[in-house]
Amino acid sequence: MLTWGNRQKPNTTMPTVKDVARVAGVSTATVSRALANPEKVSEATRAKVAQAVRETGYSPNAAARSLRRSESKTIVVILPDIANPFFSDVISGLEEVAHSAGYKVLLGDSAHDPKRAQDYFDLVPTNQADGIILLTTEIPYTLVKDRQLKSGFPLVMACEYFDDLELPTIYVDNEKGASKAIDYLLDMGHTHIASISGPISNPICRDRHQGFLNCLRKKQLNFDEKYLRQGDFSFSAGYQQGRVLLQMKDRPTAFFCHNDEMAVGVIKAARDLDLKVPGDVSVVGFDNIKFGEYCEPELTTVHQPREDIGRQAMKMMLDILASNDVPIRQTLRTQLIVRGSAGAKPQTH
């Protein structure tokens, strides 16, 4: 078998400021200044240094810089599950802003494991990261609480939030988002609407459910608790819970799902039970993931501006690091995307 032979630790050590200084015939301080504060150095010297940098192929050692400056130009992003497509776009947005400000993004998949989340949090005091952006509440509360108490700890939440913690947070108005979906279903005559929620321990799920209930109340409709089911945002949770609901004697005629994957799961459950969507059952999702446009029927859903959330979150973080004031809570707008998975209430029902 062809192998990649024993690697010799690079014998060619990288050039350092000293090398550049020697080549340019100046002191290391001048080199450093020429690079960081060019305006504090004479035209001529600047040129000499630039030339020496080119000649030597110098680029500054990040560890040394971090040590001296106590900053790493790295932001940790903690998310519950990297395989969830919802987060991809948020991350794109985060990355974009981070990169253009010279920051790197270190991704922390907490994998539903508190120990791991802890590890990632520790990167900040150890100077490996400058701040933490949380995309999940699914980590030990005390972990977050403790940091939030230290007012110097750069911590930003995005997409979700903690009820009782005053953290800079960027998310969507979930209550209103849900209302848009429910009003739409009510307008189409549905009265038996089921809800496949995310974990109700999650504040955004409670908000969405609240939006749901508000709409019913406005129409003097009661919500039947048996129509509320919890899932974990996965396809299969939607499928399973959907199946249970669809097999009830008085099955709902419409579903509101707390994310698109569960909505797609419900659609599949309906298909397996020979129920037509939207003929027999209407389904509305949340998030507007790319895939929704390609399922059958195309998914009616509530759009979240995911890249924007990412961009804003990273901006907040950079503001915090620059000691600028930052809003405690900032919400972005949702939008109902009407496609084909929800229709009029069936006559026969």
Next chain:
Amino acid sequence: MLTWGNRQKPNTTMPTVKDVARVAGVSTATVSRALANPEKVSEATRAKVAQAVRETGYSPNAAARSLRRSESKTIVVILPDIANPFFSDVISGLEEVAHSAGYKVLLGDSAHDPKRAQDYFDLVPTNQADGIILLTTEIPYTLVKDRQLKSGFPLVMACEYFDDLELPTIYVDNEKGASKAIDYLLDMGHTHIASISGPISNPICRDRHQGFLNCLRKKQLNFDEKYLRQGDFSFSAGYQQGRVLLQMKDRPTAFFCHNDEMAVGVIKAARDLDLKVPGDVSVVGFDNIKFGEYCEPELTTVHQPREDIGRQAMKMMLDILASNDVPIRQTLRTQLIVRGSAGAKPQTH
């Protein structure tokens, strides 16, 4: 508006080895050794140090350690597009192995921008990362070539590969994978099979196409070049190319797509043209993304063990860093997943 007030740079500086040494009543060298090589320190001292660490809440400064050790315990993973669900699972696998070995994963979305890729590569010589794992060939060839020439540069490829570079690589046998799909379609009587390929500049796409052609040749069938179309692995590429092909007079009866998203795009194109899948057109994808189980019809596809690829790639990287021999090319097995999107060739055709 409620804001998060000006952050005071943490006044409470972190404890250092010195602090621990003072509290424990030993030298810093002893502290360091007690933590790194406990067996070289007496039972009693070890206990004192442990206690002092607990008391002070010490945890070592990563920048200082990196500087001294010239290693960062960080691996950069460069991928073309983080929003592509194919990569999520690969990343999960990478993360898993990295984390359990005390390494962090820094994600680099090259966003199809050569400049960015360059930036990420530079993290290694500047000591911010110990190695690079490439999940794409879509970056400047010279960038990779240059590094590959330095035999000390820790570089691993996964999922894809460069034709003419001897890099440690882990991927799937694409030719064989494609053959499984095509043989299946041939067995069902199809003779007019279209191929929606990824960019043909991509070696894995050439391999897949080769597998395709081999199967035809074995059956003495010719491949009509007009049935070959290139896409960029997106839903919409599949849709567009699929639409074009399906509107031909002698439209193909089956499609082989180089990934699942394009396959789903083709299915949608067929639906829009009132063609039944698999009644009128059969479609086979590649990758076996989660979503394939939830479309209508469920997607027949070629499975790639994505998490495994990720795990193996990271293992290779760690081996390289430990100066162990590493195979130049390692392939994993694909598997044909038969679901509902491909069926017999229509009679009428």
Next chain:
DNA sequence: TTGAATAACTTAATCGATTACATTTTTAAC
């Protein structure tokens, strides 16, 4: 009890960039 070998520590140099402080050079005003 002595000496050699080993174990347990300590001292101090080191990694490389940054920057406070000190020194030299230039500029500009009179």
Next chain:
DNA sequence: GTTAAAAATGTAATCGATTAAGTTATTCAA
């Protein structure tokens, strides 16, 4: 031509952990 102010540069300390080299303490054999 002086001189004060401003600009440019140099010197050396610093960030915090690691570790080579040196010192002291302990063990054990004879």
